[in-house]
Amino acid sequence: MNKGKLTSKLKDLRQRHKTSLSLSTATIIENESGYIVPSSSTHETYLIQENNTNCSCKLICTDCSNICIHNYSCTCLDASVKRNMCKHIHLVCRHKFEVAQAESLNTNNSSSLQSDLLIDEDETRTIEADIITELCKKKLKSL
Numbered sequence: 001m002n003k004g005k006l007t008s009k010l011k012d013l014r015q016r017h018k019t020s021l022s023l024s025t026a027t028i029i030e031n032e033s034g035y036i037v038p039s040s041s042t043h044e045t046y047l048i049q050e051n052n053t054n055c056s057c058k059l060i061c062t063d064c065s066n067i068c069i070h071n072y073s074c075t076c077l078d079a080s081v082k083r084n085m086c087k088h089i090h091l092v093c094r095h096k097f098e099v100a101q102a103e104s105l106n107t108n109n110s111s112s113l114q115s116d117l118l119i120d121e122d123e124t125r126t127i128e129a130d131i132i133t134e135l136c137k138k139k140l141k142s143l
């Protein structure tokens with residue numbers, strides 16, 4: 001790939017990352033196959049999967065832990081046909097970073113907590129009911 005084309009591809013990659021920032025990581029559903037991300041413009045969903053690839057590609061997103069298109073696959077046209085690192089891949093990378101940060105904070109906080117943990121069961125049930133309702137709505141929309 002020549003320098004001009006690489007610069008153009010990097011510009012496009014950064015624009016897709018920027019576009020992904022307007023998407024919510026809360027819409028991601030993780031399952032045994034990968035990550036399900038809803039389309040932002042249609043009722044479709046896309047499957048994003050991690051590829052176990054060590055790559056020396058120069059076309060990386062520095063905001064997404066230096067990953068490249070070879071580290072992930074997505075079923076959207078932008079990634080599967082045009083071979084771009086689509087906004088859905090950027091979104092999943094951000095989601096994984098947020099989860100890792102939260103787990104790190106939980107590990108640090110749990111080791112430093114000395115008092116008992118109190119859980120408001122009524123609030124927990126309400127939150128669980130809300131989550132189940134939202135997941136059912138998403139499932140119905142995808143059908």
